[in-house]
Structures are given as structure tokens and as C-alpha cells.
Amino acid sequence: MDWQALALTLKLATVTTAILLAIAIPLAALLVLGRSRWLAALEALAALPLVLPPTVLGFFLLVLLGTRTAFGRGIATILGHPLAFSFAGLVVGSVIYSLPFAVQPLVAGFAAVDSTLVDAARLLGASRFRVVTTLLLPLARRSLIAAAVLSFLHTMGEFGVVLMLGGDIPGATRTLSIVLYNQVENFDYAAANRTAAILLGLSAIALAAIYLGRSSRGGRRA
Amino acid sequence: MLELAFNARRGSFLLEIECRFTSKWTVIFGPSGAGKTTLLRLIAGLDTPLRNSPDRARVSLDENLLTDSSRGIALKPGPRKWKRNTCFVTQQPALFPHLSVASNVAFGLPWLGGDDEQREVVEDRLELVGAAALINRRPQDLSGGEAQRVALARALAPKPRLLLLDEPFSALDGAASDALLIRLQHWASEHHIQTVMATHDATDALATAAEVALLHEGGLAALGPAAEVLATERRRLAHRLGSV
Numbered sequence: 001m002d003w004q005a006l007a008l009t010l011k012l013a014t015v016t017t018a019i020l021l022a023i024a025i026p027l028a029a030l031l032v033l034g035r036s037r038w039l040a041a042l043e044a045l046a047a048l049p050l051v052l053p054p055t056v057l058g059f060f061l062l063v064l065l066g067t068r069t070a071f072g073r074g075i076a077t078i079l080g081h082p083l084a085f086s087f088a089g090l091v092v093g094s095v096i097y098s099l100p101f102a103v104q105p106l107v108a109g110f111a112a113v114d115s116t117l118v119d120a121a122r123l124l125g126a127s128r129f130r131v132v133t134t135l136l137l138p139l140a141r142r143s144l145i146a147a148a149v150l151s152f153l154h155t156m157g158e159f160g161v162v163l164m165l166g167g168d169i170p171g172a173t174r175t176l177s178i179v180l181y182n183q184v185e186n187f188d189y190a191a192a193n194r195t196a197a198i199l200l201g202l203s204a205i206a207l208a209a210i211y212l213g214r215s216s217r218g219g220r221r222a
Numbered sequence: 223m224l225e226l227a228f229n230a231r232r233g234s235f236l237l238e239i240e241c242r243f244t245s246k247w248t249v250i251f252g253p254s255g256a257g258k259t260t261l262l263r264l265i266a267g268l269d270t271p272l273r274n275s276p277d278r279a280r281v282s283l284d285e286n287l288l289t290d291s292s293r294g295i296a297l298k299p300g301p302r303k304w305k306r307n308t309c310f311v312t313q314q315p316a317l318f319p320h321l322s323v324a325s326n327v328a329f330g331l332p333w334l335g336g337d338d339e340q341r342e343v344v345e346d347r348l349e350l351v352g353a354a355a356l357i358n359r360r361p362q363d364l365s366g367g368e369a370q371r372v373a374l375a376r377a378l379a380p381k382p383r384l385l386l387l388d389e390p391f392s393a394l395d396g397a398a399s400d401a402l403l404i405r406l407q408h409w410a411s412e413h414h415i416q417t418v419m420a421t422h423d424a425t426d427a428l429a430t431a432a433e434v435a436l437l438h439e440g441g442l443a444a445l446g447p448a449a450e451v452l453a454t455e456r457r458r459l460a461h462r463l464g465s466v
Contacts, residue, residue, distance in 0.1 A: 119268055120316040123309060124330035124376070125300025134329075138320045 001194060002179045009175040012087070013155040016094040020102040020151045021144075023095070028106035029132045033118070043107070050100045058164025061093050065165070085167050090175075093165040094155045101150040109143020110136045142210075149206045157199055224248075224384065224416060227280040228264055230271060237261060237440045243418060245433035246411060250420040251452065252437030258420035259313070261437070262386045264289075265418065266310040267299040283307065283384055283416070301330055301380035310386040315373035317361035323348070323372050324357045330380040347375040350409055351402060366393035371402070378409070385410060387419040391426065403429060424455040 031043050049057060065083035066072045076082040083089035113136055121131050137144060159177040166173030168182070176195055183192035224243040230236070237257045250258050263269040264279055271277030271291045281289040288297050288306050297306045309330070317326050327344045334340050348354045353371040361369060370393050377385065391399035407430060410417050421427055427434055427448060434451040436444040444451045 114316070116312065116314050116316040117318060119312070120318070120373075120376075121329070122299045123266060123268065123312075124380070125298075125302050125305055126329070130332075135318065 001191075001198075002174075002176070004171055005174050005176050005179045006198065008087075008171065008173075009156055009177075012090055012094060012175060013152045015091050016098060016155040017102075017148055017151045019091065019095050020098055021148060024099065024102035024106050024147060024151075025132065025137070025144075028103055028110055029128065029136060031103075031107050032110040032136075033128060033131065046103045047100045049097050054097060054158065054160025055164055057097055058093060058161040061089075061096070061161070061165050065089055065092065084165060085169060085173060087166075087172050090162060090166045090173055093161045094158060097158060097161045098151045098154045101154045102147045105143045105146040105150065106140070109140030109146075112143075113139045146210055149210055153203050153206055156202060223284060224265070224418065225280070225282045226261075226265065227278070228261070229276075229278040230260070230264060230269075231277060232260060235260070235440055237264070239437075239440075239442050241435065241442055241445055243416070243433065243435070246414075246416055247407060247430055247432040248416075248418045249427045249430055249432050249434045249448065250418060250437055251422070251424070251427045251434050251455075252420075252443075253422055255439075256422075256437040257440040258422070258437055259388055260440075262310060262388050262418070262420055265384075266308055266386055267297060267306050268310070270296045301382035302333070303383075307383040308386060309377035309380060309382040309384075311370075311374050311377045311388065311390045313389045313392065315361075315366075315369035317364070317369055317372055317376075319361050321361075322357075323353070323359050323361070323364075326361065326372060327376045327379050329376060343379055344375075347378045348372070350378065350405060351375045352398075352405075367395075367398065370394060374402075374406070381413055381415070383415065385415050385417045387417065389421055389423075390419070396425075399426070400429060424452060424459055427452055428456060428459075 027046065031039055062084050063069065064071060065075065067076060067082050072082060072084070079088070083092060117135060117139070118131060121135050126134070157177060159181065162173065162175050162178060163181075168174050168178050176199055180192055180195045180199070183189075183195060226242070227240040229238050235257065237260050239261065250261060252258055260269065265281055267289065270289065271279050277291060279289050279291045281287075283306075287295055288308075289295060299306055299308065299310075301307060301309050318329065321329070324341070324344050327347055328340045331340050331343060334343065345354065345357065348357055351371040351374050353368060353375060356364065356368055356372060361372070364372065370390060374390055391402060394402065403426070407417075419426075419430070430448065432448055434444075434446065434448045435442060436451050449456070
């Protein structure tokens with residue numbers, strides 16, 4: 001068992017999930033509460049990683065964050081190393097790749113909150129920030145949990161973006177998915193079975209927690 | 223004094239009104255679909271003319287401009303002085319289901335000092351609307367009438383300059399509604415709060431003996447003392463009572 005890869009994968013998923021929630025909560029609130037005509041375009045952009053092949057996204061990010069572009073060189077100057085083939089680069093790629101998995105449950109959850117409650121809060125002088133923190137998040141907490149779990153799991157299992165952007169550097173970019181790929185490539189099916197079982201087990205536990213939590217509260221109409 | 227000028231289209235419905243409410247208590251009377259709620263939403267700032275739309279809106283309260291679409295002015299909703307200094311009780315109580323009655327009423331008071339001060343205001347307003355016993359209840363445990371009382375207390379808590387009421391007593395029975403209306407009128411007058419109440423119930427409109435704005439299909443049909451504007455309604459009610 002590659003414990004280093006497991007630790008790196010969990011670290012990547014945790015950091016990515018935290019960053020994603022920090023981005024997705026205000027973005028989802030803007031999409032639900034905003035009135036601008038550009039919001040539809042913004043929502044489509046946030047959903048783009050759903051339909052973009054991971055290898056394509058990984059390739060674009062590899063070029064953008066590498067030393068071939070001024071942007072990539074600028075970041076390399078600031079950090080002292082290029083973002084490509086580093087843990088920080090993997091985080092950037094994971095955040096972009098998993099963005100729809102955080103944004104979409106939150107948009108659905110916020111939109112399901114009765115609009116008369118949002119109006120009532122605004123009429124009492126609540127700012128948009130207060131509407132989100134005191135109304136939307138508590139009332140859509142199941143969507144918040146779903147967004148966190150889906151982002152975490154999606155990052156845990158991602159392969160294409162990681163391979164294109166990070167390669168296979170032990171301790172820096174080698175995640176469990178890369179380990180699994182290597183094990184299969186080496187015909188080490190026993191080890192591959194164990195690695196796959198860990199990924200499958202983590203996914204099953206997290207999804208069971210979401211769905212059991214939902215059914216114990218009386219189903220989705222509760 | 224509240225001055226209004228609206229020319230706003232919502233689908234096939236056109237609201238076209240220009241008037242001035244000088245009385246401390248004005249009743250907007252009209253049948254369902256006359257535009258009462260649309261008018262109140264525009265005054266409250268919940269509904270604002272969209273940019274680049276032909277809609278026109280102008281609202282001023284005591285010479286303070288709240289909305290002027292021609293100059294791109296639209297103060298945000300809320301009871302504070304730098305906002306619209308307005309509270310609005312909608313037909314639906316819209317109580318926050320995850321908060322207690324006390325927290326619901328205190329929602330508009332985050333600026334008010336410590337917890338003791340907030341608690342004092344919350345208890346006072348709940349007492350005013352006859353809901354003091356409900357302070358620790360949850361919204362889901364309230365009846366329709368109780369929820370309306372709490373929603374009213376929540377709107378009164380910040381003591382706004384302008385109070386807008388949209389059929390606020392529809393879930394209360396006649397006697398309870400009359401008693402609450404009298405208490406509310408007295409309190410609003412004592413605190414110099416101008417009130418605009420929309421209703422389609424002629425008895426509510428006549429009971430307040432207020433200035434009445436009669437709305438018909440999005441336009442102002444009449445504005446004046448209740449006894450004059452609602453003379454026809456009054457005769458109709460008297461005829462119905464006489465024929466019983």
C-alpha cells in the first residue's frame with residue numbers, strides 16, 4: 001500500500017474542497033440572487049469542466065501554468081518554481097475540474113429556498129452577505145454537505161488532469177489514481193485491487209452518509 | 223408624506239399611478255388583481271424597474287428620494303435611515319423556519335446594542351401584537367394567525383418611518399383583526415410612522431377611517447376620505463346586513 005500517495009490524495013482533496021467551497025458559495029449565491037444578464041454565461045462557464053475531457057483541461061492548464069506562457073513564467077517568478085508538476089499546480093487543476101460539483105448542488109439548494117424568505121430578509125435590511133450566511137446556508141445545509149462530499153470524492157478519484165498537469169512525482173503529484181494506473185500497467189492486480197478498494201470504500205461511505213442523512217430526515221421532500 | 227409616480231409593466235399588466243399620500247394612515251383598496259401588491263413592492267424597493275426598460279418609477283418619503291428611475295436612484299430595502307426606512311408585511315408571513323419567534327423578530331435589529339436591548343424590543347413588539355406567549359416557539363408550531371402576528375412584530379421591531387401592510391390580517395378572525403388594527407393604528411400614530419395598508423376587505427378599509435386610494439386595473443380610480451371613496455361599498459355592506 002502506498003501510504004504516501006494516500007496521504008497526498010487526502011491532502012489534495014481536503015485543500016481543494018476548502019478552496020472550492022470558498023469560491024462556490026459566493027458564486028452560487030450570485031447566480032441565484034443576481035439579476036445581471038451575464039449570469040447565464042457565468043453559470044455555463046462554471047459548468048464547462050463537466051463536458052470538457054479531463055485530459056484536454058489538463059493540457060490547457062499545463063500550457064498555461066508552464067513556462068511557455070507569460071502567465072506561467074510570472075507565477076514561476078513569484079513562487080520560485082512553475083506551477084506545473086507541483087502540488088500547488090494540482091490544487092489549481094483540481095479546483096477548476098471539480099468546480100461544477102461544488103457549484104451545482106449549492107445553486108440547486110439556494111434556489112430551493114422560498115423566495116419570500118429572501119424577500120423578507122432583504123426587507124429587514126439584510127445585506128447579500130447576511131442573506132447567504134443567516135438564511136441560505138442554514139436552510140440549504142444538505143446541499144452544502146453534498147457539495148463538500150462530491151468535491152472531495154471527485155478530487156480523490158481524478159486522473160486525467162492529475163496525469164497531464166502533475167505527472168507522477170512521488171510525494172508531490174503521485175495520487176492514488178496514478179498509483180492504481182501504475183499497478184495495472186505493471187500487472188500487479190493484487191495491489192491494484194487494494195488501491196481500488198480504498199477509493200471505492202471512501203466513495204461508498206461518503207455517499208451513504210449523504211443519502212442516509214437525507215432519508216433519516218424524511219426524504220427529499222422534507 | 224409619500225409621493226408616488228409609477229408607469230410599470232409586468233407582463234400584460236400595466237400599473238400607472240401618480241399620487242401623494244398625505245395622511246398618516248392610507249388604505250389601498252381594490253379587488254384582487256388591481257395592482258395593490260405590485261404597488262407595495264415598488265414602494266418597498268423589492269421590485270425595481272429594470273435598466274433599459276421603459277418603466278418609470280419615482281418614490282419620495284418626506285422629501286427624501288427613495289426611487290427615481292430617470293436618475294438611476296433606488297435605495298435598498300430596509301428599515302434603516304440610509305436605506306428606504308421602510309418595512310413591509312407581506313401576505314405570506316415568511317417567518318424564517320430555522321429561527322425561533324424571538325430570533326425572527328430580532329432579525330431586523332442587528333445594529334441594536336446588546337442582547338438585553340434587543341430582547342426588550344422583541345418583547346415589546348410581541349406584546350403589542352398579542353403574541354408575547356409565543357416568544358420561544360418555532361414558526362412551524364404556529365397557526366396562520368399567530369404567524370401573521372409574529373410577522374407584524376418583526377416588521378415593527380426596527381420602528382421604520384414607513385410601514386407597508388399587504389392584507390396583514392387575512393388569517394385572523396374579525397374581532398381579533400379589529401382589535402389588532404386599533405392597537406396598531408395607535409402605536410403607529412404615537413411613533414409617527416406613516417402606514418399604507420392594502421386590502422380588498424371593505425370593512426378593514428372603513429374601520430380605519432383613513433385616507434383611501436381606490437385602485438382599479440392598475441390605475442388610481444379615486445383618492446380621499448374613506449367615507450367618500452368607499453360610499454358605494456358602504457351602501458353595499460349596509461344593504462347586505464339589512465337583508466340578513
